[in-house]
Amino acid sequence: MTEYRSELGGLADPASHQTPLDVAGVDPAMLMGFLTDMLTIRLTEETIGRLVEEGLARTPCHLAIGQEAIAVGIPVWLRSGDRVFGGHRSHSHILAMGGDIFGLIAEILGKESGVSRGMGGSMHLHAPSVGFHGCVPLVGATIPIAVGAALAARMDGKGAIAVSFFGDGAAEEGVFHESLNLAATQRLPILFVCENNLFSSHLDILLRQPSDRIARFADAHAIRSLTVDGNDVLAVAAAARSLAAHARSGNGPAFLEAVTYRHRGHVGPKEDIDVGVRRTMTELNKWKLRDPITRLAEGMMATGLIDEHRLDSLRENIGRKVADARARAEAAPYPDPSALLGLVYRSADARH
Amino acid sequence: MRATEGTSYGEAICRGFEHLLANHDEVFAIGQGVWSPWYVGNSMTGLDEKFGRNRIIDTPVSELACTGAAIGAALCGYRPIVIHPRMDFMLLAVDQIVNQAAKWSHMFGGQTAPAVTIRAIINRGGEQGAQHSQALHAWFAHVPGIRVVMPSTVEDARDLLIASVLCDDPVMYIDDRWLYARMSALNPVEERPLAGEGPVIRREGTDVTLVGAGYSAYLCEEAAINLAADGIDAEVVDIRVLNPFDSARILESVQRTGALCVVDGGWGPAGFAAEVITSIAEIAVPGPLKRAPLRITLPFAPAPASRALEANYYPTSEKIVAAVRQLL
Numbered sequence: 231m232t233e234y235r236s237e238l239g240g241l242a243d244p245a246s247h248q249t250p251l252d253v254a255g256v257d258p259a260m261l262m263g264f265l266t267d268m269l270t271i272r273l274t275e276e277t278i279g280r281l282v283e284e285g286l287a288r289t290p291c292h293l294a295i296g297q298e299a300i301a302v303g304i305p306v307w308l309r310s311g312d313r314v315f316g317g318h319r320s321h322s323h324i325l326a327m328g329g330d331i332f333g334l335i336a337e338i339l340g341k342e343s344g345v346s347r348g349m350g351g352s353m354h355l356h357a358p359s360v361g362f363h364g365c366v367p368l369v370g371a372t373i374p375i376a377v378g379a380a381l382a383a384r385m386d387g388k389g390a391i392a393v394s395f396f397g398d399g400a401a402e403e404g405v406f407h408e409s410l411n412l413a414a415t416q417r418l419p420i421l422f423v424c425e426n427n428l429f430s431s432h433l434d435i436l437l438r439q440p441s442d443r444i445a446r447f448a449d450a451h452a453i454r455s456l457t458v459d460g461n462d463v464l465a466v467a468a469a470a471r472s473l474a475a476h477a478r479s480g481n482g483p484a485f486l487e488a489v490t491y492r493h494r495g496h497v498g499p500k501e502d503i504d505v506g507v508r509r510t511m512t513e514l515n516k517w518k519l520r521d522p523i524t525r526l527a528e529g530m531m532a533t534g535l536i537d538e539h540r541l542d543s544l545r546e547n548i549g550r551k552v553a554d555a556r557a558r559a560e561a562a563p564y565p566d567p568s569a570l571l572g573l574v575y576r577s578a579d580a581r582h
Numbered sequence: 583m584r585a586t587e588g589t590s591y592g593e594a595i596c597r598g599f600e601h602l603l604a605n606h607d608e609v610f611a612i613g614q615g616v617w618s619p620w621y622v623g624n625s626m627t628g629l630d631e632k633f634g635r636n637r638i639i640d641t642p643v644s645e646l647a648c649t650g651a652a653i654g655a656a657l658c659g660y661r662p663i664v665i666h667p668r669m670d671f672m673l674l675a676v677d678q679i680v681n682q683a684a685k686w687s688h689m690f691g692g693q694t695a696p697a698v699t700i701r702a703i704i705n706r707g708g709e710q711g712a713q714h715s716q717a718l719h720a721w722f723a724h725v726p727g728i729r730v731v732m733p734s735t736v737e738d739a740r741d742l743l744i745a746s747v748l749c750d751d752p753v754m755y756i757d758d759r760w761l762y763a764r765m766s767a768l769n770p771v772e773e774r775p776l777a778g779e780g781p782v783i784r785r786e787g788t789d790v791t792l793v794g795a796g797y798s799a800y801l802c803e804e805a806a807i808n809l810a811a812d813g814i815d816a817e818v819v820d821i822r823v824l825n826p827f828d829s830a831r832i833l834e835s836v837q838r839t840g841a842l843c844v845v846d847g848g849w850g851p852a853g854f855a856a857e858v859i860t861s862i863a864e865i866a867v868p869g870p871l872k873r874a875p876l877r878i879t880l881p882f883a884p885a886p887a888s889r890a891l892e893a894n895y896y897p898t899s900e901k902i903v904a905a906v907r908q909l910l
Contacts, residue, residue: 313658347691356690363657364690374647378654408647415642495784573692574726577750579779
């Protein structure tokens with residue numbers, strides 16, 4: 231059998247791109263925002279992982295630990311009125327958009343004060359007040375929905391864009407191609423963001439596709455694309471800035487492929503759950519040296535923007551916020567039993 | 583029975599579109615063939631010229647993405663109608679209909695729902711065969727969260743379309759090409775909430791209750807006329823709304839007649855006729871039925887292409903008349 235080769239080269243090689251980020255010339259407030267947001271996602275997801283280990287959370291939790299830079303590098307270019315959609319691994323997206331930590335944890339615990347009123351769990355999150363219009367676990371399912379949001383944005387004529395987050399596995403679904411084609415032929419204002427973590431569940435991308443470069447599908451649909459190191463928040467942000475501007479300009483969709491790696495298994499907090507086909511602990515440990523948070527923090531330290539002490543205190547502050555959110559979420563009430571039948575249809579039944 | 587004056591069922595659908603597009607800026611239509619004169623019969627003729635091709639959007643051959651896009655636009659405040667000129671092809675979009683549209687209200691705690699109308703056209707006969715013939719309304723009646731309507735009359739063709747599009751829930755509106763030539767006078771449009779609509783009695787009778795939806799309800803009306811000539815007084819209930827299904831009107835009728843015959847253009851096993859009969863049978867023992875209930879459905883086989891086999895495949899008013907005579 232033919233062994234397919236990596237087109238991504240160094241972008242998919244954990245031994246490369248391990249150095250601290252060069253932050254020279256970047257607005258320090260933006261850097262601090264990136265660092266804070268990535269740490270918030272990391273610490274929140276570590277807490278969610280513990281809730282799973284402790285048996286308090288049963289809903290399937292797909293953690294984005296190791297992938298935070300992608301979620302964080304995009305919202306900085308978004309405006310009020312833009313519409314973001316995600317997939318099964320979207321805790322990071324909702325938090326990066328400014329979603330409430332308590333609302334996320336409460337949702338994961340099935341509590342009424344969760345972002346989806348406790349009816350969705352980890353995989354069905356909804357926070358339109360911060361521009362996050364929903365995520366679902368059916369692979370690729372929100373891609374055409376985001377295209378529809380872009381169609382609505384164009385009809386509104388107010389310059390809004392849609393953003394669709396998905397993984398490399400979604401590129402194997404037919405709806406992905408239908409959606410890119412529809413968006414391209416309609417010239418819709420949408421930014422497609424593929425978080426290419428090189429694995430779908432347990433299976434290596436080169437066991438699923440003849441190339442590991444997902445942006446080749448953007449080429450096929452005449453969509454402008456960039457492929458970047460997804461563990462470099464500055465590379466993600468720079469690409470997202472130009473691609474979001476392209477989508478907003480009315481010249482049609484844009485496509486960002488960000489190459490990354492998840493530290494945990496496909497689902498749940500364990501690191502070694504998918505080890506066995508081609509994912510190894512050796513490889514994972516190499517990828518940990520390419521950690522997006524460490525690389526930004528070290529880059530900021532190298533230029534004196536932060537020191538060990540301030541980093542520790544930032545981490546402690548965020549940790550306290552997350553712990554407080556967890557405690558409140560654990561204490562929060564479950565949905566009323568009437569929610570089961572009462573929320574099926576939105577319009578009231580006028581017949582009885 | 584067959585009126586020859588007034589508006590046809592197909593034209594009535596078009597009147598419904600015109601009312602919606604003229605009065606509600608957030609309405610648009612998207613689907614394959616909507617600029618074509620023949621994909622959707624006379625049900626959308628001239629809409630693209632009258633309202634513009636930005637609001638009447640013909641699409642690539644992508645049922646799934648187009649349905650998803652309609653859902654996405656609906657989540658952003660629009661009221662799209664996505665058109666599937668044949669229900670068989672709509673099956674390519676089932677993930678978006680069943681997993682997405684039907685679920686978003688419940689799984690997001692009632693905070694949102696796509697006010698999308700999914701128009702599915704039953705288009706069969708004429709030796710079209712297995713994949714150009716299906717009536718799969720029962721599949722979608724099974725799923726909580728999506729309303730399903732099947733107009734059988736000319737006025738319902740227009741008014742249930744309007745009610746579907748103005749409903750805040752996702753709705754599947756199923757019309758039937760075999761009804762497009764049905765004629766009737768139309769009253770002025772009156773916008774009514776879909777949640778207030780349900781089964782209605784089309785004809786009163788005392789001997790047997792005939793129940794159907796869409797074209798099957800029309801067959802029941804035809805059969806009732808022929809049965810009357812034999813001195814059998816049949817009551818006809820038009821289901822109209824299959825999801826959420828309310829059997830109260832049918833129960834009231836059966837309590838008067840004691841006999842139930844359900845006609846369905848789908849298959850029997852796990853089908854909508856079974857749901858209707860169960861809804862009556864489970865009420866009480868011995869219950870209102872004086873005779874075993876009867877269902878007239880398709881043979882449990884795909885639609886044949888050969889005219890020799892097709893001729894006996896679909897329910898007809900003659901079959902209903904013969905079965906009811908035997909029942910009573």
